[in-house]
Amino acid sequence: MFNMSGMKAILHDMTQQERVAWVTVAITSLVAVYYCMNVPISLTPDDLYSRSMRQVVSICLALAIGMEILSHFLSRSNGDKTEEDERDIQIREKATTVAHNSMIGFAVLLIVQIVFLQGITRASWGAGLDLSLLGELGVANLLLRILILTSIIQHLAIIIYYRRGV
């Protein structure tokens, strides 16, 4: 059975930043799974204006708005005089560094994938990287997935730093 007082105690022991991080990880993961299941990597411009794409975008937007509203309520002060201190700032900075490094890593992987595909298909190297090898909107789609994944990693890092120490 759902223990409301236990839940309140857990929330009371978390900083505002940690509470928001939990909500962000949960909802962004939901958005990521839903997006990856419903949007193929090799998108075409026609797909963008399809009925199913409108539905995907609407649900993702609704989840994002829901996340903002929930974060707003969870980040309200629980009576403490100090809402943020040096530890919170330090954790945020470290998590941001982790996210930046992850994003760079994923971007390099994306470039390696394109180079690999270009090598396999023996496409011309005259114009540099041939981004259309991943589909017309493939690169944009993959960059969006990288951004979503990076956001999850950043907030997961925040949670881990709070739980395990800086």
Next chain:
Amino acid sequence: MSSVSGLKITNQVKRLRFLNGELTQAQLADKIGVTRQTIHAIETGKYQPSLEVAFKLSNAFGVTIEDVFEVTGETV
């Protein structure tokens, strides 16, 4: 307890809180301008505060910084 390359830093914050009129974590946090969760993290060794917060802690207890934090292990 924190350990960086053989250096272990422990603290007496919890003990000093009780010796100073059983201060709660929230009261101590308000006194030195940090969050209650940070006091908890310091007590459990999950966080080593900055020098500024360390001095504020020792001032709040009216003791020296060495009375609050102890360094054991290899020292330079």
